[in-house]
Amino acid sequence: MNIRDYRNALGSFPTGVTIVTAFDADHQPWGLTANSFTSVSLQPPVISVCVAKSGRVFPTLSGSNHFAVNILSADQQALALHFASDVENRFTDTNWIKGNAAPILPGASAHLHCVTHDRVDAGDHEILLGRVTSYTHAPVPPLVYCRGNFFAASH
Ligand SMILES: Cc1cc2nc3c(=O)[nH]c(=O)nc-3n(C[C@H](O)[C@H](O)[C@H](O)COP(=O)(O)O)c2cc1C
Numbered sequence: 001m002n003i004r005d006y007r008n009a010l011g012s013f014p015t016g017v018t019i020v021t022a023f024d025a026d027h028q029p030w031g032l033t034a035n036s037f038t039s040v041s042l043q044p045p046v047i048s049v050c051v052a053k054s055g056r057v058f059p060t061l062s063g064s065n066h067f068a069v070n071i072l073s074a075d076q077q078a079l080a081l082h083f084a085s086d087v088e089n090r091f092t093d094t095n096w097i098k099g100n101a102a103p104i105l106p107g108a109s110a111h112l113h114c115v116t117h118d119r120v121d122a123g124d125h126e127i128l129l130g131r132v133t134s135y136t137h138a139p140v141p142p143l144v145y146c147r148g149n150f151f152a153a154s155h
Pocket residue numbers: 017032033034035036037050051052054055056057058080081083084085086145
């Protein structure tokens with residue numbers, strides 16, 4: 001299989017864009033841009049996100065008992081690119097707050113606070129399942145990603 005071509009095929013599926021965040025054992029904030037977010041179960045409320053094992057954030061996300069999913073709003077495209085870049089510390093020039101047990105990014109269209117429910121090995125990624133313990137949302141248009149481009153949802 002040609003990986004580039006396969007990724008182009010997957011890119012035909014439009015998604016929202018999230019930044020998944022957690023604190024490490026020294027209470028330092030970590031986070032990465034992820035569009036693999038999915039709602040899995042409503043009762044109980046469980047969500048999933050797939051995290052590359054090769055990434056710098058992986059040890060923190062995989063080792064933490066709590067994480068947060070920040071569902072980005074249409075005007076947070078720069079933040080999506082920042083949290084997918086290789087800058088040393090993504091939080092240094094970012095407006096963030098401590099949240100309950102994970103870093104929170106103000107201005108997102110929704111925030112989900114999660115307790116880690118399970119971790120499933122899946123090839124070069126790990127499926128992180130989170131039990132949602134609380135959430136917020138705001139009536140702002142979300143950010144959309146498709147075929148390598150960002151779009152603003154109209155509602
Ligand atoms: C729109 C978008 C969606 C992404 N989705 C994911 C994802 O679901 N899982 C993942 O592991 N990486 C995803 N990435 C890539 C990571 O954000 C990127 O590789 C990041 O640099 C990883 O950070 P780290 O090396 O500090 O862990 C995505 C990138 C973009 C721009």
